[in-house]
Amino acid sequence: MRPDYFSKNSECLWIENLELSEICEEVQTPFYIYSQASIEAAANSYLKNAGNTDLICYSVKANSNINLLKILVQLGMGFDVVSVGELKRALKAGATANKIVFSGVGKSAADLAFAAEQKIYSINIESHQEIELIKNLPNNPRISLRINPDMAANTHPYIETGKSDCKFGISETEALEIAKTYSPEEINLVGISAHIGSQITDVSLFLELAEKLKNLATHLKNLGHNIDHLDVGGGLAIDYQLEKQYDPAQLVKDLKSSITDYDLLMEPGRSIVAQSGAVVTSVITKKTNGQRDFLVVDVGMNDLMRPALYSARHAIEEIKNSDNASKEYEVVGPVCETADSFGAGHLLNADAGDQLIIYSTGAYGSSMGSNYNSRPKPAEILVSKDKYTVIRKAESFEDLIKLEEI
Numbered sequence: 141m142r143p144d145y146f147s148k149n150s151e152c153l154w155i156e157n158l159e160l161s162e163i164c165e166e167v168q169t170p171f172y173i174y175s176q177a178s179i180e181a182a183a184n185s186y187l188k189n190a191g192n193t194d195l196i197c198y199s200v201k202a203n204s205n206i207n208l209l210k211i212l213v214q215l216g217m218g219f220d221v222v223s224v225g226e227l228k229r230a231l232k233a234g235a236t237a238n239k240i241v242f243s244g245v246g247k248s249a250a251d252l253a254f255a256a257e258q259k260i261y262s263i264n265i266e267s268h269q270e271i272e273l274i275k276n277l278p279n280n281p282r283i284s285l286r287i288n289p290d291m292a293a294n295t296h297p298y299i300e301t302g303k304s305d306c307k308f309g310i311s312e313t314e315a316l317e318i319a320k321t322y323s324p325e326e327i328n329l330v331g332i333s334a335h336i337g338s339q340i341t342d343v344s345l346f347l348e349l350a351e352k353l354k355n356l357a358t359h360l361k362n363l364g365h366n367i368d369h370l371d372v373g374g375g376l377a378i379d380y381q382l383e384k385q386y387d388p389a390q391l392v393k394d395l396k397s398s399i400t401d402y403d404l405l406m407e408p409g410r411s412i413v414a415q416s417g418a419v420v421t422s423v424i425t426k427k428t429n430g431q432r433d434f435l436v437v438d439v440g441m442n443d444l445m446r447p448a449l450y451s452a453r454h455a456i457e458e459i460k461n462s463d464n465a466s467k468e469y470e471v472v473g474p475v476c477e478t479a480d481s482f483g484a485g486h487l488l489n490a491d492a493g494d495q496l497i498i499y500s501t502g503a504y505g506s507s508m509g510s511n512y513n514s515r516p517k518p519a520e521i522l523v524s525k526d527k528y529t530v531i532r533k534a535e536s537f538e539d540l541i542k543l544e545e546i
C-alpha cells in the first residue's frame with residue numbers, strides 16, 4: 141500500500157495547502173523532497189514495540205542530512221555510523237554519544253581513538269587488529285564483536301554482507317577465540333552484532349540470526365564477558381514498486397519474544413527513509429532512437445545512483461497529467477554514461493518541461509550522490525506539516541571548484 145504522501149490521487153500531495161506542482165514553481169528541479177510525517181511514522185513503527193533499554197539506531201549512511209537526523213534525535217533514536225564523518229554528523233544533530241554504535245570494516249587507529257573519546261554505546265569490532273588497537277585506549281570503550289553469520293540474504297550481490305566470503309565482520313570461530321584470548325579486564329566486550337545485508341524481504345532471516353547471536357552470547361558469557369545487548373543489524377526491505385509493506389513493528393515484536401535476556405539493538409536505514417523521499421525532475425527533451433522512446437530528464441546517475449549501481453527500479457509518475465495518451469518510455473539522465481538510465485518501460489504521459497516524480501529515493505539517494513560530469517548536487521527539501529524548508533541548498537558552480545587551487 142502506498143503511503144498517502146506518495147499518492148498522486150490524493151487531494152493534497154505532501155502538504156495540506158500546497159501542491160507539489162506549486163513547489164516546482166519555487167524550487168528548481170531536480171530536487172529531493174522528504175516528508176517529516178513519513179519519517180516519523182517509519183521510525184515510530186520500530187520504536188513502539190522496543191523496550192526502554194533497547195536501542196533503534198538509524199543507519200546514517202542511508203541519508204545523512206543533519207536535519208533528518210535531528211527529527212530522529214527528537215524521537216529518541218540512536219545512530220549507527222560507519223565513519224568518523226557520520227559520527228560527527230550524528231553528534232552535530234544532537235545525538236547523545238551513548239546511543240551511537242560505530243561499525244565498519246576499515247576503522248583506523250585514529251577513528252577508533254575518536255570514537256572511544258566520545259564514549260559511544262559500542263564500537264563494533266570487525267577484525268582482530270581492531271582489538272589490539274582498542275585494548276590500549278583510555279576509557280575502556282564498550283565493544284561488540286560483529287560476526288559474519290554466514291547467511292545468504294538473497295538480495296543483490298552488492299548488498300549481501302553476511303556470507304562467509306564477504307569482507308564484513310569476523311567468523312563465529314574467531315569471535316570465540318577473541319573472547320578466550322582477552323579477559324573481561326582487558327576488553328569491555330558487551331555485545332554481539334551482525335548485519336546480513338540490505339533489502340531483506342524474508343523476515344524469518346532476522347529470527348534465524350537472533351538464534352545464532354543468542355548461542356554465541358551464551359558462550360561469551362560463560363567465558364566471563366558481560367554481554368548486555370544483541371545487535372541484529374539493519375536491512376529490512378521496502379517495496380520499490382509500492383505494493384507491499386514490510387512491517388517493522390511486527391519484526392521488533394518477534395525479535396523481542398526471541399531475545400529476552402539481552403537488550404535488543406537494531407540498525408535500520410532504508411526502511412526509515414526510503415519511502416519518505418522522492419526526486420522531482422523535469423523532462424529536458426523527448427527523443428526516439430531506433431525502436432525506443434526516451435524521456436531525457438534533468439536528474440542523473442550522479443544524483444541517484446541506485447539504478448546504475450544495483451539495477452534498481454523506482455516507480456516514476458508525472459506530476460500533472462496532460463491530454464496526451466501514456467506510452468512506454470525509457471527515462472534517462474543527461475550524464476555521459478549508458479548506465480545513466482532509470483529504466484525502460486515506464487508508462488508516462490509527459491512533454492519537455494513537465495515534471496516527473498521518482499519515488500522511494502529517500503535512502504541511498506542523496507547520500508550516494510557525486511559531482512560526476514561536474515554536476516552540482518541538487519537541493520533537498522523537507523515537508524513538515526503545512527510548510528516546506530530547504531534543508532540543503534543546491535550546489536553552485538563555485539561550490540564545485542572551491543577546493544581546486546587555481
Ligand SMILES: *Cc1c(COP(=O)(O)O)cnc(C)c1O
Binds near residue numbers: 199202220376
Ligand atoms: C548499511 C548498514 C545498515 C543499514 O542497512 P539498511 O538496509 O539501510 O537498513 C545497518 N548496519 C550496517 C552495519 C550497515 O552497514
